[in-house]
Structures are given as structure tokens and as C-alpha cells.
Amino acid sequence: MPYAPGQMPLVSRHVFVCTATACADRGAEDTYRALKKRVKNYPALSGVWVNRSGSVGGCEHGPMVVIYPEGVWYHSVSVERVDELIRRHLLENEVIEDWRFHQTEGCPCMRPVTIAPPF
Numbered sequence: 707m708p709y710a711p712g713q714m715p716l717v718s719r720h721v722f723v724c725t726a727t728a729c730a731d732r733g734a735e736d737t738y739r740a741l742k743k744r745v746k747n748y749p750a751l752s753g754v755w756v757n758r759s760g761s762v763g764g765c766e767h768g769p770m771v772v773i774y775p776e777g778v779w780y781h782s783v784s785v786e787r788v789d790e791l792i793r794r795h796l797l798e799n800e801v802i803e804d805w806r807f808h809q810t811e812g813c814p815c816m817r818p819v820t821i822a823p824p825f
């Protein structure tokens with residue numbers, strides 16, 4: 707859904723599902739669609755955005771899912787794991803150690819800032 711400059715809603719978390727070739731071969735498109743549908747239908751997750759991404763570098767361990775602002779990469783996120791990912795990470799704020807592939811310092815772009823529209 708397109709928004710006008712300066713009109714973007716609050717984004718509390720941004721979830722990227724890699725749907726590039728290696729992850730797609732392991733069912734990433736099903737993971738993406740299930741995650742997108744469940745998050746959309748769950749009012750408590752209204753600030754969570756789910757998008758497809760290109761390769762995030764864990765190609766042999768997909769489907770890979772990256773969640774900001776935590777900066778956590780999860781491996782092997784099959785469609786069967788979507789409900790558990792939502793419950794544990796998105797609702798209970800738990801980093802699921804058994805599935806963690808990588809973690810960064812998180813994304814400073816997720817910190818609240820006010821940016822004037824460019825035009």
C-alpha cells in the first residue's frame with residue numbers, strides 16, 4: 707500500500723522473508739504468505755511489516771527470515787514454524803536461540819525519528 711511522504715504508520719518490527727532461489731526451493735514463498743496473512747489478521751501485530759527480500763546470506767539454511775529492530779536472522783523457517791515464530795518472537799519478544807543463524811546490533815533506522823518529506 708503506497709503512502710504519502712510523512713504519512714507512514716508506525717512500524718514496530720520489520721520482517722524480511724528471503725524468497726530468492728535457494729530459499730524459494732525450500733518453501734520460502736509459503737512461509738512468506740503464511741506469515742503475511744497471520745500478521746495481517748492479528749490486531750496486536752498491526753505495527754509489524756512483512757516483506758519479501760533477496761538473499762540475506764544463509765542460502766543453504768533457508769527459508770531465512772530477518773527481523774528488525776532486533777537484527778536477528780532465523781534459519782529453516784518453514785511454514786510449519788510460522789505460528790511459533792509469531793508467538794515467541796513477535797508476541798513474547800523472545801529470540802528463539804535454536805533457530806538463530808545470526809544477529810547484528812539491530813537497525814538504527816528503526817529508531818523513532820522525524821524526517822521532513824523531501825518535497
Ligand code: FES
Pocket residue numbers: 724725726727728729730760761762763764765766768770
Ligand atoms: S537465497 Fe535465501 S538467504 Fe540466500
